[in-house]
Each structure stands twice: as C-alpha cells, then as structure tokens.
Amino acid sequence: MSKGVAITGMGIISAIGNNVAENYQSLIQGKKGISRVSKIKTNHVNDIMVGEIDFTNKNLEQQLALPADNNYSRTALLGAIAAKEAITNAGITNINAYKTGLVSATSVGGMDMTERYYYDYLENKESQKYIEGHHAGDSSQKIAEQLGIEKSLVTTISTACSSAANAIMLGARLIKSGQLDRVVVGGTDCLSKFTINGFKTLMILSDTYNTPFDENRKGLNLGEAAAYLVLESDKVVQAENKKVLAYVKGYGNANDAYHQTASSENGDGATLAMQKALHVADYNPEDIDYINAHGTATGNNDLSEGRAIIRIFGENVPDFSSTKAYTGHTLAAAGAIEAVYSVLALQNNVIYPNLNFKTQMKEFNITPQLELKEKPLQTIMSNSFGFGGNCSTVIFSKEQ
Amino acid sequence: MKKVYINSIASISAQKTFENTSFLNEIEDHEANVITVINPKYKDFIPPAAARRMAKGIKMGVVASKLALKEAGLERVDAIITGTGMGCVRDSEKFVSAIIDNDEQYLTPTSFIQSTHNTVGGQIALDLQCKGYNFTYVHASNSFESALLDAKLQLELNEEKNILIGGVDELGDHTTAIHKIVDHIKTEPVKVSQVLKANTKGAVFGEGANFFVLSNEKNPSSYAEVVALKTYNTLPENEVLQEALQFLKENNLSINDIDLLVLGNNGDVDFDTYYHTLSKGFQNVAIANYKHISGEFNTASSFGFWLASKILKTQTIPEVVKGNNTTTASIKTILLYNQYRGENHSFTVLQQC
Numbered sequence: 213m214s215k216g217v218a219i220t221g222m223g224i225i226s227a228i229g230n231n232v233a234e235n236y237q238s239l240i241q242g243k244k245g246i247s248r249v250s251k252i253k254t255n256h257v258n259d260i261m262v263g264e265i266d267f268t269n270k271n272l273e274q275q276l277a278l279p280a281d282n283n284y285s286r287t288a289l290l291g292a293i294a295a296k297e298a299i300t301n302a303g304i305t306n307i308n309a310y311k312t313g314l315v316s317a318t319s320v321g322g323m324d325m326t327e328r329y330y331y332d333y334l335e336n337k338e339s340q341k342y343i344e345g346h347h348a349g350d351s352s353q354k355i356a357e358q359l360g361i362e363k364s365l366v367t368t369i370s371t372a373c374s375s376a377a378n379a380i381m382l383g384a385r386l387i388k389s390g391q392l393d394r395v396v397v398g399g400t401d402c403l404s405k406f407t408i409n410g411f412k413t414l415m416i417l418s419d420t421y422n423t424p425f426d427e428n429r430k431g432l433n434l435g436e437a438a439a440y441l442v443l444e445s446d447k448v449v450q451a452e453n454k455k456v457l458a459y460v461k462g463y464g465n466a467n468d469a470y471h472q473t474a475s476s477e478n479g480d481g482a483t484l485a486m487q488k489a490l491h492v493a494d495y496n497p498e499d500i501d502y503i504n505a506h507g508t509a510t511g512n513n514d515l516s517e518g519r520a521i522i523r524i525f526g527e528n529v530p531d532f533s534s535t536k537a538y539t540g541h542t543l544a545a546a547g548a549i550e551a552v553y554s555v556l557a558l559q560n561n562v563i564y565p566n567l568n569f570k571t572q573m574k575e576f577n578i579t580p581q582l583e584l585k586e587k588p589l590q591t592i593m594s595n596s597f598g599f600g601g602n603c604s605t606v607i608f609s610k611e612q
Numbered sequence: 613m614k615k616v617y618i619n620s621i622a623s624i625s626a627q628k629t630f631e632n633t634s635f636l637n638e639i640e641d642h643e644a645n646v647i648t649v650i651n652p653k654y655k656d657f658i659p660p661a662a663a664r665r666m667a668k669g670i671k672m673g674v675v676a677s678k679l680a681l682k683e684a685g686l687e688r689v690d691a692i693i694t695g696t697g698m699g700c701v702r703d704s705e706k707f708v709s710a711i712i713d714n715d716e717q718y719l720t721p722t723s724f725i726q727s728t729h730n731t732v733g734g735q736i737a738l739d740l741q742c743k744g745y746n747f748t749y750v751h752a753s754n755s756f757e758s759a760l761l762d763a764k765l766q767l768e769l770n771e772e773k774n775i776l777i778g779g780v781d782e783l784g785d786h787t788t789a790i791h792k793i794v795d796h797i798k799t800e801p802v803k804v805s806q807v808l809k810a811n812t813k814g815a816v817f818g819e820g821a822n823f824f825v826l827s828n829e830k831n832p833s834s835y836a837e838v839v840a841l842k843t844y845n846t847l848p849e850n851e852v853l854q855e856a857l858q859f860l861k862e863n864n865l866s867i868n869d870i871d872l873l874v875l876g877n878n879g880d881v882d883f884d885t886y887y888h889t890l891s892k893g894f895q896n897v898a899i900a901n902y903k904h905i906s907g908e909f910n911t912a913s914s915f916g917f918w919l920a921s922k923i924l925k926t927q928t929i930p931e932v933v934k935g936n937n938t939t940t941a942s943i944k945t946i947l948l949y950n951q952y953r954g955e956n957h958s959f960t961v962l963q964q965c
Contacts, residue, residue, distance in 0.1 A: 356845050367843070382762065385766075473725055599725065599731070
C-alpha cells in the first residue's frame, strides 16, 4: 500500500493557454479566455460566449504528427496534447518502466464529429472513419496510444461535470491499493453544437461573461479544455528521486439524490462530498487554506455550493474563488483543469481572483476572493459537481 | 483484505431472464442482426407517468437495480457504480437529429439530459435515495469491468459494505444503421443457433441491463466470490494465452483450477480468433458462450458475468451456452475473457463460495 499519492507532472490546454506556463500567466494577470464562438457554426453565436482554444483541429493534428487519415475527434486531440505535456513535465522517458494506467474523463467524447457527419455517414465513405470514434472510451484509447501505454488499465469516467475530479479519485485509489504505480488522470472535452444547444435548452447559458457568485449572475459560458496529472506511488517517487509538485490528500464523492440536473437547495451532496474528502485526508475544515469552487455562475450552483461551503466551514470560510470566469465551464475536464490550477496555486502561494464579480449575493454573506492574493498555502480544496446529482471534492496538499 | 461476493443478480436481456426463476430453459431463437430485450412490465416497478418520460436504458437500469436489491434483501446500498458504453443513445440520436433537422430551434432539454452518460446511475440514486458514491464508467467493452474493479477495491478495503454495480446499454436506430454500413453488424439476419459459426464479418447487436449487489459479507444465498479481475487497453492476439496464464499465476491459480471458460466471442470472423487462440491453451476445459443469446453491446460482458454467477450457484450449464462437449462434475472456478474488436480485453475469475 502506498501512503502518498504524489503529483509529479501536469499538462493543460484551455482557452487561457496552450500549456501549464501560459495558463499560469493568464491566471495571475487576470486574463480571461472568453469570446464569441468561432470554430462552430451555430445560430446562437450572438447569444452566447465561450472559452474556445485557438488551434484548429488541423493545427492540433500537426502538433501530434498524425497521419491524414486519422479519426481523432477534437476531444481526443486536446486530450493527447495535454496528456503528453504531463508526461514530459513528469520527466518520464519510459512509460512502461512502471505499471502505468490512464483514467480519463469526457462527456462530449466524439460528439463533435458525430454531429458534423451524422447523416453524411450514411452516404460518404470518407467520413465513416469517425463512426468508431464516437463512443466516450475512444478518446482515452487514443490518448493511451499517444503515451505508449499498452496492455494496461485504461478507463473512462463520465459523470457529467464532476468527471475529471472522479478520474483523479479513482487514480488515487489505484495507487493507494497498489494496483498501479503510476496513473495519468484527467479529462478532456471540446465544444460542440450538442452541448451548446443542450445547455441552451436548460436556459443556463449566459449571453455575456460569466460572473461566479455574483447576485446578478446569468449563467455559465461553455469552455473546451483538457488537463492531465501524473500520479505516482511512494515507490516510484523514491526510486526515481522525483520532484513532487503536490499530493492528492483527500477525495470524496456523493450523490445529491435530489434532481437529475439541479442541485438541492442546501447542497446536501456537495456537503457530503466535502466531508468525505476531509475525512479521507484526516483534516479539519480549518486546515483548508483555499477553495477552488465549482462556481459555474448558474443561479442554482452558486447558491447551493455557497450554502454547502457554509455548512462545512461555518463562520470561518477560507478564501475561495471560481476560475470559470477565465476558462468557461469545461464540463468533464473542469475537475482536472482546476486540479492543475490548484497545484499551481500551492507551488506559487497565490489565490486567483474570482473575475467579473460585482454584487454580493443576498442569500449569504460570503464573498469570493476578488484580487490576486499572495499567501502561504498548504492545502487546497477543489469542488466539481455535475448532472445526475454527482458531487466531488478533491483535496491537494504540499505535505504527504 | 476482505473477500468480495456476488449477493444478488438481475438481468434484463434478449432472453427471459428478468424473473430469475428458470435458467435459460426456453430460448428466444431470434433471427436478426439486431436483437432487443424482452421487456419486463416496467409499470410494475415504475409509476407509468415517470416511465413514459424515461429512456429505455434508464427503465432497464432502474428495474434491474430494483430486482438486484430485492434479491439481496436490501432497502439501500452504500454506492452505485454503473458501466455503459453509449449511455442512453436514443436520446443522443434524438437530440443530434433535432439540432440538424430543425436548425437548432424548438429543442427541449429532456433528450439532452438523458443523453448524459451517468443519467442511469443518477436516476437509480434518485430512486433509491442513495447519497453515496456514484460513478459511471464509459470505456467501451471495459465499461462494466471498470465498475466491477472499482467496487471490488472499495469492498476489499472495507470502505463500503454493499455496492450496486451494473452494465447497461440500449440500441438506437441511427447507431445501428451506421454500424451496419461499416460491417460492425452482420449484413444478414442470423439465427441465434448459427451466430457463433456464421463465419461472417460483424456481430449481432443487442442491448440489456445486468445488475448485481456485491458485498464483503457472504450470505447463504450468495452466488459466487469475485476472486480477480484485470483489464487491458491492448493485448496482441499472440499474447492472449500467455497473459491469461500470467494472470492466473498472479492469483495463485493455474489452468488445472479452471472448470469453465466463459468467452465473449460474438461470431465476428475477424475478431473471434482471440478467443480461439485462448481456448486452444485450455484443452480439456469446458467452454460457455453467451453473446449469441444476448447480442453484442459494450456491456454484454455483464451478461456473461450474470451467466457465470448463476452457473456457479446452480451448478448447471444450460445447453444453449455450451461451447464444447467437455463435461465437468463440479464447477468451482470460472475464468471469463472478453474483448471487442481486438481492444479492451478483460479476464475475470469467479469462484464458488
């Protein structure tokens, strides 16, 4: 049994940067990546704003040196880019030197190609290569192949917007139980007409910049992104004398069991998830220095999450902020994006501002951190909640 | 480490399995290239108004979970872990086609919500009011095995006592149509009795929901012990046998311990060779096949898991699943092997308990 679950590498691509360094620069400069959608042709172009990555699929295919007849969805392309950065960042040259697996999260999967070629498949032989790329597991298989992971545990988690937090959780469990020595964990989701229209029908898309925890919040901005972290056991860290960026210290998943898409008024599931994570970490609430909140800027989430935070932390709510105003809500990838941001916060002892906030919510008196704040940080809690009542919390720490 | 037991089973399949009173005595001899499940009376389990709104995958999952809990004598479980390759694929189809056909207008959220992969797991949690751990794995032919592995780890470490796991997938017309075009589905209808020797490309597609209560406490009605499980993203055909032997060895077992092989071959001439290669190494071992009666789908292996559990408990191998003439006096240990189109392989060992 491995006691610690060390994070030894990470990679990311999002609307605010194509790698870890660029993302960090944007975070501390308060530079958001929200704009009008340019790569998807949608009638809603003037009604919504999104966090879109600049590269076209062609650019990404070139970066990965893929053959012309490849059948990568954008989800797979983004995932492969971020996962490869994580492996390089962890200084891994021989991936199969240790028992290495991949746990990837996605909700969109190959839907971007399916919606493009849906009827075309029936007539056009050329587009048919994407049929096999539709199912959610396909992007994970491709990422594993890109990393050289063979004959090993590769799986995919899809629990809507908490997916990547759950991928981190499973990865930590696989390390702790000794099933694997090393696991690449994270998530990837691209923008699609499917999700744009889906969230539109739910009437939770903002027509302007999203404003987490603001009284007048109008909803979320969808984003696309991928991020992966390399988790390694004590054994690998010692044998390779690895530099540890942070540890996965606690994790908890619970179900709100309230509604298929909405969170309960008092955040029962969220409260349970945070409690469980504290329990696994063997921490008290006062041990948490910063909460990277889910904070999607929907009316429902921010109220429910805020109340749950108050239920856990009482009068002493630590500094908290949502980084969704930077990236948009990146769905299944969000938990991994925010895990990378949490590790960067620990490394640099900074708390990111909750951008776009103007007006205090009237239901409670907690206010997110509004300016970039330097402060010694030991532990960070990161929340991710999704449809199906799925609530997840992960705790990252400098100490083992 | 605690041992892990299968304390109840429930199957909604293309055969009469949901009542769990007989054991594949009467076989529905479908002649098709796509076979649908024999539906239970959903309204006996779900209020009709709610059932009307529910996707078929949700209905199958909710009913199978209720049956599994009932048989286990439980009102609630600690966690719910589901596997599904495609989720409620009909709703995905409905929403995509509506976007295209209506040029992004007049859309309603129901099919979007139900297209979310964890919608079945979420609905079961709602139905059981289970606030515990709730995961959904969506990794092709290892979706169910991932759920099984997750549950096994938690039960072994005594983090939970009773976990509901299941595999569920439904058929969708458009998905079926495009898989016919690329020969993943057989071009001609085939009779159940002929599928495995069809010698043609593709499989007969199916659907189903197979749910189980796993526990680290054995009871008198337990079906079997889940001894070991391993999944592989890739595995070359010429290494399948060697890997199986290695897997058994890691679990202090050898070929001699295996009384029955439960294989996931589906009659696809291009990929059944993996199973033939494996079974050649298990010369005098009885074989059971099941995909000719269940159809192929991403979580079809959960039907194989159902079959193996029931064989261990009843000590009978139904005639229709027998894959060779080898007989065996008692069935103590079963090795299951599954893969789909050469990817996502798994070995599972179940033992009499």
